[in-house]
Amino acid sequence: MKYAPDGEVELSSDPEPPSRGGWYWNPQYSWPEIANALTMPPCALLSMYVLSTALEHNPRVLLITIAALIHLPFSMAFHLTSAFRKPSSPEVLLTRNLDLVFIHLGGLLAAYALSGCIVFTAINAFVNLGLVARALLSQDQSKDAAARGFCVFLSVALYISPVMLTQNYLVYLRMLGELGLAGAFYLFRFAGRWSHACFHILLTLYQYSLLSAAHQPVFQHPPIPFIALGKV
Ligand SMILES: [Zn+2]
Numbered sequence: 001m002k003y004a005p006d007g008e009v010e011l012s013s014d015p016e017p018p019s020r021g022g023w024y025w026n027p028q029y030s031w032p033e034i035a036n037a038l039t040m041p042p043c044a045l046l047s048m049y050v051l052s053t054a055l056e057h058n059p060r061v062l063l064i065t066i067a068a069l070i071h072l073p074f075s076m077a078f079h080l081t082s083a084f085r086k087p088s089s090p091e092v093l094l095t096r097n098l099d100l101v102f103i104h105l106g107g108l109l110a111a112y113a114l115s116g117c118i119v120f121t122a123i124n125a126f127v128n129l130g131l132v133a134r135a136l137l138s139q140d141q142s143k144d145a146a147a148r149g150f151c152v153f154l155s156v157a158l159y160i161s162p163v164m165l166t167q168n169y170l171v172y173l174r175m176l177g178e179l180g181l182a183g184a185f186y187l188f189r190f191a192g193r194w195s196h197a198c199f200h201i202l203l204t205l206y207q208y209s210l211l212s213a214a215h216q217p218v219f220q221h222p223p224i225p226f227i228a229l230g231k232v
Contacts, residue, residue, distance in 0.1 A: 023084055032193040033083035037076045039200035043207045044068040050211045060214040063113035067106030068207065074098045093139070100135035100148065104128040107155040113214045115162040128155055149186070163213045171213050178206040 024030075047065040054061055078095035085091050111124035131151045138144070156179065164172040182202035189195040 030083040033079050035197040037079035039197045040075045042204045044072045060113040063109045064211055064214045067109040071102040071106045074102045097135045101132050104131045104155055107159045111159040175209045
């Protein structure tokens with residue numbers, strides 16, 4: 001069985017697994033999807049732990065935690081639905097789209113958490129809400145893995161850019177490295193059908209860096225004009 005980059009069966013080359021009443025079980029495909037679902041909570045649990053141990057109340061760490069928490073049920077729902085329903089079923093299509101919607105809404109919260117800047121957040125809102133609309137209007141993104149991946153890449157690249165501007169160069173480079181490693185598992189499937197679960201685990205490392213970055217003070221001397229505008 002051939003797998004698409006995001007862990008889904010490549011419909012174009014494989015017949016759909018046999019199903020009974022809309023449900024199906026295919027160990028080659030269903031177990032990895034269950035692993036994909038079970039590797040999502042650590043990211044949110046880590047965020048809650050870091051939030052609970054923060055020395056003082058930090059609303060920006062809270063925003064990152066909320067982003068992880070709102071995405072969690074939709075990501076798990078998508079992977080669990082994929083484990084027990086045919087890839088082309090309406091339930092899989094719906095949960096995939098909702099997973100994307102909450103990735104982009106989380107990106108919007110992260111943009112404010114990392115910048116503290118209304119104008120920068122507004123730019124992110126313009127991009128991310130456009131991507132939310134794209135996800136909601138999409139009928140079937142199962143054969144659109146490259147475009148979906150690019151949309152998520154665009155959202156993440158945009159919201160983490162303030163980390164570099166805060167002069168946390170080491171944190172920024174670490175985040176790029178963690179994202180690159182996770183992305184390599186996603187794209188090149190080093191661990192076969194378990195690659196997507198590895199991708200989730202590696203994103204937990206990235207989440208720790210994200211929380212660390214949110215804990216830093218936002219820039220004191222805005223280096224670019226639109227950020228300066230947002231601070232007045
Ligand atoms: Zn996933």
